[in-house]
Structure formats: structure tokens, C-alpha cells
Amino acid sequence: MLRNWAADMEENMVQRQLRRLSFVACLTALSFIAAPQAFAANSEGCEGGGFRIAGLINGASTQSVGRTTLAANRFGxxxxxxxxxxxxxxxxxTFAVENYVFTGAANNLDMTGGVRTVVWSERRPDHRGATLSxxxxxDIRDEDIVIEREGSAVSMKIQAKDCAQGxxxxxxxxxxxxxxxxITHVLAPGVFYFDNPNFRAREGDTVPYxxxxxxxxxxxxxxxxTARRFIARDSAQVAERVDSPTCPxxxxxxxxxxxxxxxxxxxxIWDVASGGRMGFVTGEDAHEVAPPATDCTRRCQAQNRVRGRSVKLGWPFPVPAAVRLQPPTP
Structure with missing residues (x-):
């Protein structure tokens, strides 16, 4: 079932303000309603999806449905x-994410050709010395997971869906x-950023949405x-990409x-406002023409997270060398 991440975000931030005022050191309970349009995936692409958490100290894993809080000492x-x-x-x-993998599990919307594919080596937030403690x-429900941790100066939340694309x-x-x-994103070997020539060819055109x-x-x-069907893009809300002068x-x-x-x-590299969100979209969502999400860190409505019927411009495969961004690293 898809959930309203915007309503969740509002509730979560209000709860945090109440905790600070009352000095109550407890984690916020989350609620989920119907999903907004921006953080979503085609239900066909999620068929049979569902997460479990592995790597607990005793070698166990958990797939409990619903919300729970695990002591940090249960993990390495x-x-x-x-x-x-x-x-x-x-x-x-830190809640940095490493080795984000598409497993290649069978699905009509699979983008990998059935091949296990590492896409991101890391997605690393710089907390400037602050840690999560x-x-x-x-919270695991259906194909969704929400995982959070707080520290004295910073908190982090990760939301993910176990789907083939979206x-x-x-x-x-x-x-x-x-x-x-x-937040710094580093792609895995064999995966790369490119300036999509299909968009350049239509840049400035007015299309229906x-x-x-x-x-x-x-x-x-x-x-x-190697994966002809794989396409993605960074997706930000209340965040600005930082130019890399050494990569003109x-x-x-x-x-x-x-x-x-x-x-x-x-x-x-992205600078993400406190309460902003940094994610990615894959598949059709990555090459559709749609308005950008509006700035929103509180009281976000569905229209703040945009997705829907739109023109899809596609991309060339193989991607021409002239539009592959270089060099690989700063």
C-alpha cells in the first residue's frame, strides 16, 4: 500500500518540536496514509517485494511487520x-548508504536484464562531526521501510521501497x-552521469502535463x-546541487x-536543507517531463511532490561519449 510521505514528514517534525520543548528523549511514532505522487512506484514493479534487516550482532535478521525500536548495541x-x-x-x-544494489529479481519492470547490479557505491552525508547515538x-510494511536514528545535533531518516523501479x-x-x-553521491563502476541529449533536443519546448x-x-x-533499460536521476526537495569546477x-x-x-x-554533491529530502527515481520517472517539486519542509501537500501523466523523452543506448560527464571524480 502506498503511503503519504508528506503527511508523515509533517507529523514527524511536529513531534520532534514537542520532544525538544518537553525534553522527552523518545523516538517519534510514524503514521502512514495514502502515498503522495512523488515517492511512489508502479505496483507491478513491487510485486512480492518486502524488506528484512540483517546483520544483527548475533547473526539474526528481522522482518517484523510494523514499527519497532532496536537498541543500537544489537548492530555492528x-x-x-x-x-x-x-x-x-x-x-x-551516520546513516550513510553503501552498495545500493538492484538484485535483478524477475519482474516485468526489471531494468537490469536479470543481472545483479550495484548502482551507488555510497550516498554519504557530512554531519560535520555530529553522530547518531x-x-x-x-517500520516495515508491505514493500516499504522507514528507518530512523537520532543524535544530539542531527537526526536521519531513510525511506525505501523494495521495487524494480520507480x-x-x-x-x-x-x-x-x-x-x-x-550529501555526496558516488556511483558504482560501470554506472555514470550524462547530459541527456533527448532533453537537449527538446529544451524550451512546451509539452502537456x-x-x-x-x-x-x-x-x-x-x-x-551494460543494462540497456536502466535509467535513473537524482531527485531533490529543498536541496541544491553543488557545482564541481574540476569537472567542466x-x-x-x-x-x-x-x-x-x-x-x-x-x-x-548536494546541500540539503534541514528537513529536506534527497533521493532518486528510476525507470519512467527518470525521463518524464514534469514540473519540479516545490520547496517544502513542513506541511507538505501532494502537489509538492510531483509525478503523474507526462511526456517521456527516453535516452540513447549506448550513451554517446560526447554527453557522458567527465572526469569521473572531482
Whole structure:
């Protein structure tokens, strides 16, 4: 069942304010209703999906349905999140994510050709010396997982769906000082960022979107050297991408002129507002033309997270060398 992440976010932040005022050191209970349109996946792509947590100190795993809080001493330095379609590792002290994998499990919406594929080597938040020290709150329901941990200066929440494609991952930092958190994404070998030429060819065109229209922007996507159907993109809310001056790329625009894109081939860096969200979308969601999400950290409504009927522009495979962003790292 899809859930209302926006309502969840509002409730969670209000609860945190109440805890600070009353000095109650407990984890917030989460509630889930119907999902907003931005963090969603096609139900066909989620068939049979569901997570379990592995890597507990005693070698056990848990797949309990519903909400629970696990003591931090039940884990070592990492937490293993294991699903049918995706797997990833969470660093216990920071909630960095490592080795995000599409397993290649059979599904009509599989993007990997049935091949186990590591897409992200890491998604690393810089907490500037702050650490997470509380218990680990986990909620597993259907194909969804929400996992949270707090510290004295920062808290982190990760939401994920065990699906073959769609909007299936979000990371949410919240700092006591309300400043931004820098998050660095590092792609795995064989996976790369590129400036999508299908979007450049239509840049500036007005295309239909639901009952209105939207102007085609440029688009940086993520593709694979080997998986023809794999397509993804970073998806941010209340976050700004940080330019990488050591990775200048000259990209030809629709007019024939060149535009300098300061983005590395395997690394992207983002400053995410406290309460903002940094995630990714895959499959059709990654090459649709739709309005960007509006800035929202509290009282978010469904229209703040945009997804729906729209024009899909696709991408070339193999991706031409001229639009693959270089060098790989800063």
C-alpha cells in the first residue's frame, strides 16, 4: 500500500518540536496514509517485494511487520537492508548508504536484464562531526521501510521501497541548528552521469502535463554501460546541487552553442536543507517531463511532490561519449 510521505514528514517534525520543548528523549511514532505522487512506484514493479534487516550482532535478521525500536548495541558498524529487488547497507553511526544494489529479481519492470547490479557505491552525508547515538526506529510494511536514528545535533531518516523501479529511495537529514547537510553521491563502476541529449533536443519546448503544460528543461540522468533499460536521476526537495569546477563539460545545446556543465561523471554533491529530502527515481520517472517539486519542509501537500501523466523523452543506448560527464571524480 502506498503511503503519504508528506503527511508523515509533517507529523514527524511536529513531534520532534514537542520532544525538544518537553525534553522527552523518545523516538517519534510514524503514521502512514495514502502515498503522495512523488515517492511512489508502479505496483507491478513491487510485486512480492518486502524488506528484512540483517546483520544483527548475533547473526539474526528481522522482518517484523510494523514499527519497532532496536537498541543500537544489537548492530555492528553497519545495518543490512535486504529486499527482493533492492539491497543496501546503512552505516550505523551516520546513516550513510553503501552498495545500493538492484538484485535483478524477475519482474516485468526489471531494468537490469536479470543481472545483479550495484548502482551507488555510497550516498554519504557530512554531519560535520555530529553522530547518531539513539536507538534505531524501524517500520516495515508491505514493500516499504522507514528507518530512523537520532543524535544530539542531527537526526536521519531513510525511506525505501523494495521495487524494480520507480521513486524508491529518500534520505532526510534534520539538524538541531537548522543548517544544510552536504550529501555526496558516488556511483558504482560501470554506472555514470550524462547530459541527456533527448532533453537537449527538446529544451524550451512546451509539452502537456496533466491538465496544464510544462517547458522541457535540460536533464542529467544516470545510465549503465551494460543494462540497456536502466535509467535513473537524482531527485531533490529543498536541496541544491553543488557545482564541481574540476569537472567542466562542454555540452551542445539545441541552438548549436555550447553550455558548460560543472558535474562529474560518477559523483554528485548536494546541500540539503534541514528537513529536506534527497533521493532518486528510476525507470519512467527518470525521463518524464514534469514540473519540479516545490520547496517544502513542513506541511507538505501532494502537489509538492510531483509525478503523474507526462511526456517521456527516453535516452540513447549506448550513451554517446560526447554527453557522458567527465572526469569521473572531482
Amino acid at each position: 558498524s553497519t545495518i543490512q537492508i535486504v529486499g527482493r529487488y533492492v539491497e543496501f547497507t546503512i552505516v550505523t553511526s 539513539g536507538g534505531i526506529s524501524v 521513486g524508491i529511495f529518500q534520505m532526510e537529514p534534520e539538524r538541531e541548528d537548522n543548517t544544510a547537510t552536504r 496533466k491538465d496544464t503544460t510544462v517547458v522541457v528543461p535540460d536533464r542529467i540522468n544516470i545510465a549503465s554501460n 563539460n562542454q555540452i551542445r545545446t539545441r541552438s548549436g552553442a555550447f553550455e558548460t556543465v560543472l558535474h562529474c561523471g560518477q559523483v554528485s
